Amino acid sequence: MSGKSKLLKVVLLGDGGVGKSSLMNRFVSNKFDAQSFHTIGVEFLNKDVSVDDETYTMQIWDTAGQERFKSLRTPFYRGADCCLLTFAVDNLQSFRNLSMWRKEFLYYADIQDGVNFPFVVLGNKIDVEGRQVTSEEARSWCAQAGNAPYFETSAKDATNVDMAFLAAVRRLREVEDQMDVRPAHGNTVDLSKAAKSKSSCC
Numbered sequence: 578m579s580g581k582s583k584l585l586k587v588v589l590l591g592d593g594g595v596g597k598s599s600l601m602n603r604f605v606s607n608k609f610d611a612q613s614f615h616t617i618g619v620e621f622l623n624k625d626v627s628v629d630d631e632t633y634t635m636q637i638w639d640t641a642g643q644e645r646f647k648s649l650r651t652p653f654y655r656g657a658d659c660c661l662l663t664f665a666v667d668n669l670q671s672f673r674n675l676s677m678w679r680k681e682f683l684y685y686a687d688i689q690d691g692v693n694f695p696f697v698v699l700g701n702k703i704d705v706e707g708r709q710v711t712s713e714e715a716r717s718w719c720a721q722a723g724n725a726p727y728f729e730t731s732a733k734d735a736t737n738v739d740m741a742f743l744a745a746v747r748r749l750r751e752v753e754d755q756m757d758v759r760p761a762h763g764n765t766v767d768l769s770k771a772a773k774s775k776s777s778c779c
């Protein structure tokens with residue numbers, strides 16, 4: 578791939594054990610380790626991709642989901658271009674914690690406009706029996722969280738893994754396109770008022 582690809586920082590978040598490292602390894606190296614160890618802090622891997630004729634280097638940051646590693650992972654959220662919020666469909670608590678993960682990300686990444694940030698949600702381990710979260714429940718959570726795209730994945734058998742990561746790039750492009758066409762109310766300077774205030778000043 579040419580040296581012109583854009584670098585995208587993608588952060589993977591979710592409870593410990595939901596399969597974040599396994600998803601990253603499946604996507605980047607097409608490998609799966611049934612004995613995957615918990616991540617300590619963060620790790621990252623790069624993968625070059627092509628989406629709608631544009632090339633990108635996805636820099637995927639895999640974070641440690643366990644609570645005790647919070648202070649090690651949060652400094653890495655700043656500058657993220659997209660965030661993959663991950664839970665395991667056989668673990669209800671990991672689904673309930675999605676709101677907490679979204680909030681933690683927005684706070685430490687210092688992002689005010691969460692609705693317009695490109696999140697993608699992954700319900701992983703769909704190959705496992707004993708599902709505790711339905712697709713409808715997951716979709717309805719995504720709808721109220723800025724309409725984040727939702728994918729049901731299996732890092733084990735590779736179901737939808739590529740699609741979910743590439744969706745993060747597409748979501749980012751969509752959000753950027755929306756921002757481009759939206760009038761910039763917050764930054765608009767009313768020149769007539771500016772002129773008035775200047776004339777009344779000292």
Ligand SMILES: Nc1nc2c(ncn2[C@@H]2O[C@H](COP(=O)(O)OP(=O)(O)OP(=O)(O)O)[C@@H](O)[C@H]2O)c(=O)[nH]1
Nearest residue numbers: 593594595596597598599611616642702731732733
């Ligand atoms: N059956 C099945 N097992 C999976 C899948 N994804 C991950 N696992 C297993 O789940 C366990 C935890 O996976 P990890 O990828 O280490 O989870 P993690 O989210 O990175 O965990 P932390 O590093 O603690 O945050 C490992 O034993 C994996 O082999 C999947 O899609 N299906």
